Amino acid sequence: MSEHFLLFDVGGTDIKAGLANTNGDILQVLREPTRKTAPEESAAELVTQLGEISRRLTAESGTTPVSAGLAVCGLVDPENGIGIFSANLGWRDAPLQAMARETLGVPVGFGHDVAMAARAELELGSGAKDAALRRNAVVMVIGTGIANALMVDGRLISAGGYAGELGHAQVPGGLPCACGATGCLETLGSAGAIAKRYLAATGKRGGAREVFAARAAGDQVAAGIIHDAIEALTFTMAQLCSSVAPEGIVLGGGLAQAGPSFFAELRESLHRRLSFHREPRLIPAHLGADAGLQGAMILAGDAAGRSARIAL
Amino acid sequence: MSEHFLLFDVGGTDIKAGLANTNGDILQVLREPTRKTAPEESAAELVTQLGEISRRLTAESGTTPVSAGLAVCGLVDPENGIGIFSANLGWRDAPLQAMARETLGVPVGFGHDVAMAARAELELGSGAKDAALRRNAVVMVIGTGIANALMVDGRLISAGGYAGELGHAQVPGGLPCACGATGCLETLGSAGAIAKRYLAATGKRGGAREVFAARAAGDQVAAGIIHDAIEALTFTMAQLCSSVAPEGIVLGGGLAQAGPSFFAELRESLHRRLSFHREPRLIPAHLGADAGLQGAMILAGDAAGRSARIAL
Numbered sequence: 196m197s198e199h200f201l202l203f204d205v206g207g208t209d210i211k212a213g214l215a216n217t218n219g220d221i222l223q224v225l226r227e228p229t230r231k232t233a234p235e236e237s238a239a240e241l242v243t244q245l246g247e248i249s250r251r252l253t254a255e256s257g258t259t260p261v262s263a264g265l266a267v268c269g270l271v272d273p274e275n276g277i278g279i280f281s282a283n284l285g286w287r288d289a290p291l292q293a294m295a296r297e298t299l300g301v302p303v304g305f306g307h308d309v310a311m312a313a314r315a316e317l318e319l320g321s322g323a324k325d326a327a328l329r330r331n332a333v334v335m336v337i338g339t340g341i342a343n344a345l346m347v348d349g350r351l352i353s354a355g356g357y358a359g360e361l362g363h364a365q366v367p368g369g370l371p372c373a374c375g376a377t378g379c380l381e382t383l384g385s386a387g388a389i390a391k392r393y394l395a396a397t398g399k400r401g402g403a404r405e406v407f408a409a410r411a412a413g414d415q416v417a418a419g420i421i422h423d424a425i426e427a428l429t430f431t432m433a434q435l436c437s438s439v440a441p442e443g444i445v446l447g448g449g450l451a452q453a454g455p456s457f458f459a460e461l462r463e464s465l466h467r468r469l470s471f472h473r474e475p476r477l478i479p480a481h482l483g484a485d486a487g488l489q490g491a492m493i494l495a496g497d498a499a500g501r502s503a504r505i506a507l
Numbered sequence: 508m509s510e511h512f513l514l515f516d517v518g519g520t521d522i523k524a525g526l527a528n529t530n531g532d533i534l535q536v537l538r539e540p541t542r543k544t545a546p547e548e549s550a551a552e553l554v555t556q557l558g559e560i561s562r563r564l565t566a567e568s569g570t571t572p573v574s575a576g577l578a579v580c581g582l583v584d585p586e587n588g589i590g591i592f593s594a595n596l597g598w599r600d601a602p603l604q605a606m607a608r609e610t611l612g613v614p615v616g617f618g619h620d621v622a623m624a625a626r627a628e629l630e631l632g633s634g635a636k637d638a639a640l641r642r643n644a645v646v647m648v649i650g651t652g653i654a655n656a657l658m659v660d661g662r663l664i665s666a667g668g669y670a671g672e673l674g675h676a677q678v679p680g681g682l683p684c685a686c687g688a689t690g691c692l693e694t695l696g697s698a699g700a701i702a703k704r705y706l707a708a709t710g711k712r713g714g715a716r717e718v719f720a721a722r723a724a725g726d727q728v729a730a731g732i733i734h735d736a737i738e739a740l741t742f743t744m745a746q747l748c749s750s751v752a753p754e755g756i757v758l759g760g761g762l763a764q765a766g767p768s769f770f771a772e773l774r775e776s777l778h779r780r781l782s783f784h785r786e787p788r789l790i791p792a793h794l795g796a797d798a799g800l801q802g803a804m805i806l807a808g809d810a811a812g813r814s815a816r817i818a819l
Contacts, residue, residue: 331666345750347666352659354643357752357785364749365742365780367679375782430677434746437676438657440669468677470687471582471592473669 199256200495201249201263201299204308204487205229205241207283212245213488214252214260215495221488223252234285238278238294241267241286246298262302264311264494265295266487270356271307279356304494309336309359310351311490312482313344316445319489320481327442333435334480335361337428337450339387341380347439364434366427383427386450392420407453424450425460432461432475433468440473447480511568512807513561513575513611516620516799517541517553519595520651524560525800526568527807533800535564546597550590550606553579553598558610574614576623576806577607578799580654583619584668591668594686595652616806621648621671622663623802624794625656628757631801632793639754645747646792647673649740649762651699653692659751676746678739696739698762704732719765736762737772744773744787745780752785759792 202213202221206229213224225248232240245265253260269281276292292305313334322328330349336342341362345352352358362381369378382388386403393399393406396416409417432444450457462477482489514525514533518541525536537560544552557577565572581593588604604617625646634640646656653674657664664670674693681690694700698715705711705718708728721729744756762769774789794801 347659347664347670348662350660350662352664352751354659354752355754355785357748358659358750360749360752360784363782363784364746372782376780376784434676435750436669437672438670438747438750439664440666440672442667468688470675470684471594472672472675472688473667 197258198261198499199253199258200492200499201252201260201301202488202491202495203245203248203263203265204312204491205265205267206308206487207268207281210244210248211485211488212248212252213491214256214258215492217261217496217499219492221485221492223256224485224488225252229284231284234287237281237285238289238291241284242291242294242298245295249299260299260301262304262495262499263295263299264304264306264491264496264498265291266306266308266311266491266494267291268308271305271310272356273306273310273353276305302498304491304496304498306490306494307356308487308490309334309342310344310353311494312336312486313346313445313490314351314493315486315489316447316480316482317346318493320486321443321445321478325443328445328478331440331442332445333361333432333439333441333443333475334445334447336448336480337385337446338448339385341385342448345435345439346441352439361431361435364431366430368423369427380427380431384424384431386448389420389424389450392423393417396420403450403453407457425457425464429461429464429468432465433472436469436472436475441475442473443476443478445478445480447482447486451479509570510573510811511565511570512804512811513564513572513613514800514803514807515557515560515575515577516624516803517557517577517579518620518651518799519580519593522556522560523796523800524557524564525803526564526570526572527804529573529808529811531804533797533804535568536797536800537564541596543596546599549593549597550601550603553596554603554606554610557607561611572611572613574616574807574811575607575611576616576618576803576808576810577603578618578620578623578803578806579603580620582668582672583617583622585618585622585665588617589668614810616803616808616810618802618806619656619668620799620802621646621654622656622665623806624648624759624798625658625757625802626663626805627798627801628759628792628794629658630805632798633755633757633790635793637755640757640790643752643754644757645744645751645753645755645787646757646759647740648760648792649697649758650760651697653697654760657747657751658753673743673747676743678742680735681739692739692743696736696743698760701732701736701762704735705729708732715762715765719769737769737776741773741776741780744777745784748781748784748787753787754785755788755790757790757792759794759798763791
């Protein structure tokens, strides 16, 4: 019987789970809503749910996993296996790695969902043939919010789980944010902000995609909102050029699919903000929605004491 | 005859030089203005000046140095011994380590002035008894310009020499900068900017110290300029909280000596900008003006193939 890895990518809305062989082929994937409970029960409930998913996946395939990879959202302390805080799910200082190990009965590799998706992107996606990206890069996933991972001098930085919260960095003209601060990048530069501001200005519902379509059709309100988003994003990117100086910024999430003209506009705006700084390449992410599972695969391989190679 | 290290801390305004024994006792210190020449001659002129200082120091003490530590300002590639760019002094891609080795006739350890002063500060100064600072901290030296070092997850980050150029990060309201960009922190938040803006507004010459004194005496122009500096500095600090999340920000240089009320104002302004972020402690640097020389001592020890211990 061949060996298999269990993969879990736990987001605030959904859990994506999978079973993979040790060649890195993902054989099965399932997705179900992350169960919501009282905050103090959220960690136990999550691990119960992971156990149920595990039994379902292994019963269907008739395999026994050798290890699991568990990537979770929120503030994470990967070194100590702790979920520090999840605003969406509620746990605080939960020893998720040890709890999952007990329930699943196999070694569990544990990490942050975005950091691990970024590691997969940089090791297996856009960075696979690009050593400069694997040394110094920023991965920005621009969707409802903006999630980020910073690779600096060849290491994903953590700062106790607080690194890479660029969605909540101040930008000029930024608006009051749900986090309690004012001026956060997410209030102008996210796909969610573009849709929300367009709705507020015009009464028209839709996603960022519809706002881009409206701009293409000559809508000046849409053009202004997209302009603000681009300026906000490149303001933050320029800040990164002055602090961690990435060689490339890899853009994923819904907004990164707004097309080549969006990337050209970002590049032009970023260029204007820089002088002697190292100007990063702006690169669309290669890995799609499975980047989180592929990150969990890296964790599972680490836990099993081997390097997982993922078939792309 | 005992062994000695030559120490050089080359700033845009002054060169500080010293002679130390291998126990880390700094025996002699001298300071003189960094000579200004045409940019294309600046590297050769610097090394000539270092040679003259070396002869003076060694003639006075009658010793022969075993190695030198050379810490220089600007963009630095310490791995390859290159001064990439100095806005103040003018060189570009100058092989300063090799040039200094040839002129001084001893092995030369080479690094960035601020990175090395920061390393000394975090290993021997404020971080000596503070493990959190030695893991995640930012050191900002606020003088004529603003120079910085970022300690992230226990490592000083480099990004090929481009990391930590926070003086050239954009801030709201920032002015055109000598670097060619517009809005750099240095144009509002440095001691140099405070003095220069006060001179332009009032015709009164002096340093930042005099502007603080004028504010204390009720001068509203001085108050406005200092307010702008504080807001610009905490804007950049808040950006760092969203990217590398330091546990402390250590402030050195002339402006850090503006006194406790300056620190209280910075803390209050920074606090206002943050929400869930980890709020860093703002800490005055313990090492004084000699931090750069102590950093050069670490370099000289490295070049001599031994660990220099510095007497504090």
